[in-house]
Amino acid sequence: MKKKLTRQEKEDFKDFIMNYLQYGHVANFAEIELMFELCGLDWRGEWTIGDHAHNTVLWYGWNKSAKDIISELADEGKIYFLPLDRALEAYEKYNNVLEIPIAHDPTHKYKDPHWLPVLILDEVAIGKKKPEKYETGFTEEQFKKIGTKLFIK
Numbered sequence: 001m002k003k004k005l006t007r008q009e010k011e012d013f014k015d016f017i018m019n020y021l022q023y024g025h026v027a028n029f030a031e032i033e034l035m036f037e038l039c040g041l042d043w044r045g046e047w048t049i050g051d052h053a054h055n056t057v058l059w060y061g062w063n064k065s066a067k068d069i070i071s072e073l074a075d076e077g078k079i080y081f082l083p084l085d086r087a088l089e090a091y092e093k094y095n096n097v098l099e100i101p102i103a104h105d106p107t108h109k110y111k112d113p114h115w116l117p118v119l120i121l122d123e124v125a126i127g128k129k130k131p132e133k134y135e136t137g138f139t140e141e142q143f144k145k146i147g148t149k150l151f152i153k
Contacts, residue, residue: 005041013039013069018078018122020060029059031092032120036066056103057111058118062110070120077128081120087117143152 005013016039021027029049038041046065049070050056058081062070073079083106091097103114123129 001039010065010069010072011132013041014073017069017073021079021120021122025122027120028090028118029092029120030091030096032070033096034090034094050113050116053102053115054106054108055100056106056116057100057113058116060098078123080126082121082126083116083118085117087119090119091117100131 013036016115017027017032017035020031020035031045043062043066045066047062047064047067048060049058049062050060051058070079083103085104088097088102098115101112101114103110103116105120106116131133
């Protein structure tokens with residue numbers, strides 16, 4: 001049985017993700033899964049992150065705790081989801097794509113579930129906050145395990 005995370009453990013995971021985003025200000029769900037792995041979070045499950053009214057899926061296969069971490073960051077205005085055609089390339093680099101049709105229009109209401117590939121941006125990437133100089137708390141080895149540097153131009 002999966003252990004339910006305490007409030008402090010959830011906050012620690014949220015901080016870990018935000019520390020990673022300080023590095024390049026953009027990530028994707030495949031990278032977040034690798035972050036969970038690095039931290040030892042049992043993230044696999046049956047939950048979906050998406051827009052149920054439009055039948056669009058941003059990501060699936062997480063448990064409630066993992067989903068709650070990302071949902072809370074979004075609700076707090078710390079992360080934003082940006083659908084882009086080239087977001088698909090980011091997932092392909094990790095060999096981690098969803099095996100459902102791709103949604104090409106985020107406003108369309110689909111009859112069946114469609115994957116809307118998104119990048120996850122922080123407040124700096126969307127221009128809401130100015131970048132600061134700080135330590136991310138990540139080692140070079142951790143960045144290599146997570147993988148790629150993604151920048152929006």
